[in-house]
Amino acid sequence: MWSTELAIALSPDQTFERLITNTPPSAIRSLLTRLFLVLLTIAVVVPVMAVQRVTASLAATAALSWSFVLVIQTIVAVGVIVSSRARRVGVLHALDLWFAGHIPYSLWMLGMAMLTANSRVVDPAFLFVTALVPAGWTAWIVAAFCRRVLHVDSAGARRRAAAHQVVVWAVALQYAAFTTGGWFQVVNVARILR
Amino acid sequence: MMRSPRFLSIVVAIAGIVAGTIAPRLSHESPPQIDGYSILAGDFHVHAFPGDGSLAPWSLRDEAARRGLDVFAVTNHNQTFTARFAADQSKGTAPIVLIGEEITNPDYHLIAVGITRTVDANQPAERAIADVHAQGGVAIAAHPGPESIGYTDAAVAQLDGTEAAHPTSDRRERDEFMAFYERTRRLNPHAAAIGSSDFHAMPVPVGSCRTFLFVRERTAAGVLDAIRSGLTVALDEEGRLHGDPSLVAIVEREIVTGSREDASWDRVPVALAWAGLFGALLLRS
Numbered sequence: 001m002w003s004t005e006l007a008i009a010l011s012p013d014q015t016f017e018r019l020i021t022n023t024p025p026s027a028i029r030s031l032l033t034r035l036f037l038v039l040l041t042i043a044v045v046v047p048v049m050a051v052q053r054v055t056a057s058l059a060a061t062a063a064l065s066w067s068f069v070l071v072i073q074t075i076v077a078v079g080v081i082v083s084s085r086a087r088r089v090g091v092l093h094a095l096d097l098w099f100a101g102h103i104p105y106s107l108w109m110l111g112m113a114m115l116t117a118n119s120r121v122v123d124p125a126f127l128f129v130t131a132l133v134p135a136g137w138t139a140w141i142v143a144a145f146c147r148r149v150l151h152v153d154s155a156g157a158r159r160r161a162a163a164h165q166v167v168v169w170a171v172a173l174q175y176a177a178f179t180t181g182g183w184f185q186v187v188n189v190a191r192i193l194r
Numbered sequence: 195m196m197r198s199p200r201f202l203s204i205v206v207a208i209a210g211i212v213a214g215t216i217a218p219r220l221s222h223e224s225p226p227q228i229d230g231y232s233i234l235a236g237d238f239h240v241h242a243f244p245g246d247g248s249l250a251p252w253s254l255r256d257e258a259a260r261r262g263l264d265v266f267a268v269t270n271h272n273q274t275f276t277a278r279f280a281a282d283q284s285k286g287t288a289p290i291v292l293i294g295e296e297i298t299n300p301d302y303h304l305i306a307v308g309i310t311r312t313v314d315a316n317q318p319a320e321r322a323i324a325d326v327h328a329q330g331g332v333a334i335a336a337h338p339g340p341e342s343i344g345y346t347d348a349a350v351a352q353l354d355g356t357e358a359a360h361p362t363s364d365r366r367e368r369d370e371f372m373a374f375y376e377r378t379r380r381l382n383p384h385a386a387a388i389g390s391s392d393f394h395a396m397p398v399p400v401g402s403c404r405t406f407l408f409v410r411e412r413t414a415a416g417v418l419d420a421i422r423s424g425l426t427v428a429l430d431e432e433g434r435l436h437g438d439p440s441l442v443a444i445v446e447r448e449i450v451t452g453s454r455e456d457a458s459w460d461r462v463p464v465a466l467a468w469a470g471l472f473g474a475l476l477l478r479s
Contacts, residue, residue, distance in 0.1 A: 003200065006476050037474060040207060044467045050248045050395050051257050053460035054467050055215040061250045065243045106475050110468065117464055122396055179246040181271035181298030181315065 005034075009103035009137070012144030019097055020088050020149060031096040035070060038099065041106045042066050045113040052117050073099075076167050080142070080160050084150035097149050101141040104134035125189065139165050199477035207470025214463030225264055226448040231408040231425075233448060234264035236417060237401045238294065238307050239336060239357065239390030242280060245270035248395035251280030251291070258289050261401040265417050267294035267307045274312045292414055296336055297322050301344030303336035305357075305390070308418045319349040327352075332421045334388050336360075338374040339367060350378050354421050355386030358437070359403040359430035368430070375436065386421045387437035389428030404429050406445050 007015040024030040046062035047054045077098045081091055089097070108131065116122045139161045146157035177183045225232045241247030242254050249257065251268060258266045266289060268277035277293040284291040295313055297304040302319045308331035313322055323333040332354035338345060358375040362368055378385040389403040408425035409416040420426060427437040427445045435442045 001199070001478060003476055003478050033479070037204075040204070041471055041475070044207065044211070044471055046248050046395075047253075048464055048468070051399065052464065053214055053217075054211055054464055055217075056211055057215070057256070058249075058253055059211050061253045062248070065248075065250050103475060110472060110475070114468060116396055117468075124396065176246070179244075179271060181296070182300075184300045185271075185298065 005100050005103045008100050008141060012101070012141045013148055016097060016144055016148035019100070023089070023093060024096065027090070027092040027096050031092060031099060034096065034099040034102065038070060038102050038106065039063050039067060041109055042069070045109040048113040049116045072171055073168075076164060076171075079167075080146070080164055081150065083160065084146070084152050084156075086151040087149060088151050089149060094149055098145060101138065101145060104137035104141070108134040128189065135165060135169070198479050200474050200479040203470050203473030203477055205470070207467050207474060210463045210466030210468070210470055212463075213466060214460065217460060217463060223262070225412075228408075228444060228448060231410060232412055233445065234407045234409055234412065234417065234420075235262055235401065235449075236265040236267075236405045236407055237263055237391050237393070237403075238267040238292070238334060238388060238405060238421075239269050239296065239305050239360075240266050240393045240400055241270055241296075242268045242276045245273065245276045246394055247276075251276065251283060254280070254393075254400065255284050255287070255289065255291060257400050261399060263289050263401045263404065264412070265290040265292065265407075265414075266400065267292040267305070269294035269296045269305050269307070271296050271298040272312065272315045274309065278310075290412070290414055290417065292417065294331075297326075299344060302338075302342045302349075305334040305336045305388075306331050307334065307421070308332055308414065318346075319344040320346065320352065323349060323352045330418075332418055334386075334390075334421075335374065335378070336390075337362075337371065337392065339370045342374075345374075347381060351381040353378055353382060353385055355388040355424075355426065357390050357403075357428075358387040359389035359428040359434075360392060361398040361403055361431055372436065384422075384424040386424045386426040387428040388421075388426060389430060389436070398431075402431055406441075406449065408441065408444075 043059035043063035044054055046066060047058035077095055081094045087094055112127060142164050143157045143161040146152050146160045173186055177186045225234050243250050268280045270276050274293055274295050281291045281293045292307050293309055294305060294307040295309060297306055297313050297315045299315045304319060304322055306313050306326040309326060309329040313325045326333040335345060335353055335356040337357055337360045356375050356378045358371055360371055375387060389405045391398055391400050391402045393400045406427040407417055407420040409420045427435050427441050429435055435445055
C-alpha cells in the first residue's frame with residue numbers, strides 16, 4: 001500500500017537494510033523514477049506557490065529552471081557516498097537509495113503549496129522556520145543511510161549527516177545572498193526571525 | 195492491466211496539469227483613451243528567475259498579460275542579466291518588458307527602470323540615481339521606510355517616483371510608504387506615485403499593486419516619459435488610488451480597479467495536481 005520512500009522516512013534503518021539486499025533490476029531506472037518524482041513535485045509546487053495555478057508551460061519551465069537543485073543534491077550525495085570505502089552497494093544503487101529519502105522535503109513543499117494557494121499572505125520567515133523540520137528529518141535519514149548503506153559507525157554517520165546539512169544550507173544561503181543583493185539581506189531576515 | 199497506485203497518482207497529477215492548461219483564460223481589454231493619452235497598467239518591481247524570483251521571464255510575461263498589465267519591469271537585485279534576457283525575448287509582443295534593477299544597498303533600495311546595464315549598488319543613493327538618469331532610466335524609491343536612511347533630501351529631490359503602494363499587511367508600513375511619497379512630492383512636485391507588487395515567488399500576484407500611466411505612445415519611451423512627468427496613479431492592494439487628485443479622478447472613472455480574476459477554474463487543476471502528487475509520494479509503485 002505505502003511507498004518505499006514513506007517507509008524510509010518513518011523507519012530508515014530497517015528499510016535501508018531491507019533495500020540493500022533487494023537490488024532493483026535496474027538501479028538507473030529506479031533512480032531516474034525517483035528524480036522524476038522530485039522534479040514533478042517542483043514542477044507543480046513552484047507555479048502553485050507563485051501564481052496559484054498550474055499549466056504545462058508553467059510546470060515545464062519550473063522543472064527546467066529549478067532542476068539545478070537536483071544537480072547540487074546529486075553532487076553532494078556522490079561526495080558523501082564515495083567518502084566510504086566500506087559501502088555495501090554500488091554508487092548508482094547508493095544514489096538511488098539516497099534519493100529515496102526525499103519525502104520530508106517533498107511533503108514540506110506540498111504543504112507550503114497548499115498553504116500559499118489558500119492564503120494571500122505567507123511570511124517568508126515562516127517558510128524558513130518550517131524548513132527546519134524537513135532539514136532535521138532528512139539529517140536523521142541521512143545518518144541511517146550512512147550507517148546501513150555506507151556501513152560507517154554511528155559517529156561517522158553523524159559527522160556525514162552534519163556535513164551534508166552544512167553544505168546544503170551553505171549553498172542555499174549563498175544562493176540567497178547572491179540573488180538578493182548581498183549577505184546583509186540574509187542577515188536582515190535572520191534579525192526578523194530573532 | 196492493473197497499474198500501481200503510484201502510477202495512477204501520477205496520471206491524476208498530470209491530468210491536473212493538462213486541465214490547468216486548457217482552462218479558460220481572461221481576455222485582455224484595450225487600455226482606455228482620454229484626451230490623446232492611453233491609460234496603461236504597469237508593474238515596475240518584479241523579480242524573475244534566474245534570480246530571487248521563481249518564474250522564468252516568459253512565464254512572468256504570460257502571467258502579467260493574464261493580470262491585465264500592459265507593461266512591467268524585471269528588477270532583480272544588483273543585476274540586469276535576467277531583465278535583459280526578458281526584454282530581448284519579448285520584443286514586439288505585449289506586454290512591454292522593461293529592463294530594470296533593484297539597486298540594493300544596506301541604506302536604501304532603489305528601482306531603476308529603462309536602463310541598459312547594471313548600476314553599482316555600492317554608492318550613495320544620490321550617485322546611484324544620477325547613474326540611472328545617465329542611462330536614460332527612471333529612479334523609483336522601493337518600499338521606503340525608516341530603515342532607508344540613504345534617502346537624504348538631496349537624493350529624494352532627484353527621484354522620479356516612489357512606491358506609494360507596495361504589498362504589506364502592516365498598516366504602519368503602509369503609512370510609511372505614503373509619508374515618504376508626501377515627502378518626495380514636497381521636494382519634487384513632479385514625482386510619480388508608483389504601485390508595485392515586488393513579486394518574487396509567493397501569492398502576492400504580479401500587478402497586485404500597480405501603476406496607471408497616462409502615456410502619449412504605447413512604447414517603452416512613452417512609459418518612461420509618463421513616469422518622469424508624474425502622470426501616474428498608484429493602486430494599492432485594497433483598491434485605493436494614490437497620486438495627483440485630478441488623475442485619480444480620471445482613473446476612478448475610466449478603470450475598473452477591482453479584481454477581474456475568476457480563480458475558480460484554476461482551483462480544480464491545482465487540487466488534482468496536488469492530490470495526484472500526494473498519492474505518488476506516499477503510495478507504492
